[in-house]
Amino acid sequence: MLDKDDLRRIHEEREVHEKWWKISRHVVADLLEACSVCGTVREREHLTRCPWCEDVYLCPKGCAHTHNSQLHPRASFWA
Numbered sequence: 001m002l003d004k005d006d007l008r009r010i011h012e013e014r015e016v017h018e019k020w021w022k023i024s025r026h027v028v029a030d031l032l033e034a035c036s037v038c039g040t041v042r043e044r045e046h047l048t049r050c051p052w053c054e055d056v057y058l059c060p061k062g063c064a065h066t067h068n069s070q071l072h073p074r075a076s077f078w079a
């Protein structure tokens with residue numbers, strides 16, 4: 001039989017757990033981005049950000065080139 005203290009402790013532990021779960025989910029969402037060309041989800045640090053488009057992330061090699069040749073054919077940034 002659980003007494004009041006046990007119930008309170010269980011309740012507090014669950015609140016802490018839920019808080020952490022929300023925080024970690026937020027952090028993960030914050031670190032991941034999808035390539036705008038192929039849709040692959042990667043860690044943001046492994047993607048190249050298009051300097052001309054806002055919030056466009058690209059795989060550093062193939063997709064950055066594809067995006068550039070389609071949307072910014074005159075730019076020489078990637079050369």
Ligand SMILES: [Zn+2]
Nearest residue numbers: 035038059063
């Ligand atoms: Zn890609």
Ligand SMILES: [Zn+2]
Nearest residue numbers: 050052053071
């Ligand atoms: Zn762009």
